[in-house]
Amino acid sequence: MACHSISVDVEDWYQSTVDAAAPLSQRFVASTNKVLQAFADRQVRGTFFVLGLAAEVSPQLVKDIAAAGHEVQSHGYGHALNFDLTQEQFRQDLxxxxxxxxxxxxxxxxxxxAPCFSIDERNPWALDVLAETGHRYDSSVFPVKKARYGIDGYPPEPRVITTSxxxxLVEAPVACFDWLGKRRAVGGGGYFRLWPYWVIRKAWRQLEKLDRPGIVYMHPYEYDPTEMAQFRQSLSLKLRxxxxxxxxxxxRKVDKLLKEFRFAALAEVLAPLLHQL
Ligand SMILES: [Zn+2]
Structure with a gap:
């Protein structure tokens, strides 16, 4: 049976989603602690991709994540979209x-x-820079084309790639599945917020049949239901x-998934591929 993986991009909602120049609020610290508790309740080891700026706000949180036995990796430093950076700027950020x-x-x-899956056909050099800065795996290429990111038809299973x-490098895309004649994103974040649980379960059952690990991504703010109601700055209604x-x-959906399927840290799931490098 395939072993799946759950990962958390440790960042603050407003800075990472709306305004990269804004200071980080402290909310992500409490929300990340809720995520740690949820994983502890199911005795699951996760992978935490920590933003450098978040580590500056709460170095203790990063230590706590590691002390709880989870894998700690990188979400870059400043959460700029990689398409907007030069290769040298990306190298420095990493x-x-x-x-x-x-x-x-x-x-x-x-x-x-990558912030917002910002590695696609526009910046394949990013994979070279990742390898050149000592990274051995990447989980940034979104395997479904969306308005702001993604590559149509990208191989959905983790594999060793050769960069330009x-x-x-090992590339490990987040989960997608085929349903009603179309490949659909079901890897976490907004997709988990929108799909009912029975669809997510259907996807994971298909992934198990294919013996393919399903990689989930999520954010601390998805464990912070009151943030929008308490947010007082101006924000378009659509965004809100x-x-x-x-x-x-x-x-609740994540808890059901963790209960029904087996999960491990991403580096463990990818170990056979990492050994091929
Ligand atoms: Zn992010």
Missing amino acids: LRAKGMIEDLTGREVFGYR RGHK IHQGLGRTSFP
Whole structure:
């Protein structure tokens, strides 16, 4: 039976989603602690891709995640979209985050998730820069084409890739499945907020039949149902609805999934591929 993986991009909602120049609020600290409790309740080891800025706000949180036995990897430093960076800026962003997180956990950082899946056909060089900065796996290429990210028809299963400059790297896309004649995103985040649980379960059963690990991504703010109601700054109604929708039911869906299927940290699930590098 395939072993799946659940990962958390540790960041603050407003800074990561609306305004990258805004200071981070403290809300993500309490929400991440809720996620840690939810994983502890199901005795699941997860993977936490920590944003460098979040590690600066709460170094203790990063230590607590590591002390709880979870895998700690990198979500980059500043949450700029990688399409907007030069190769050199991307390199600096990666190295800054990797150094900070390694100093806090005492463990090597070798895995990465891009802000908003910002590695696609526009910036294949990002995979080269990842390999050149000591990363061995990446979970950033979204395997369904969406308005802001994704590559149509991208191989959905984790595999070893050769980058354009000849480096080897493991690419591990988040989960998708085929339903009603179409490939559909079901990897977590907004998709978990929108799909009813029976659809998510249907997807995971299909992944098990294919012996393919289902990789979930999520954010601390999906465990913070009151954030939108308490948010006092101006925000378009569309964004307010889109960002708040489904937060109340999200933790319940994750808990059901963790109860029904087997999950492990991503580096464990990818170990056979990492050994091929
Ligand atoms: Zn993010």
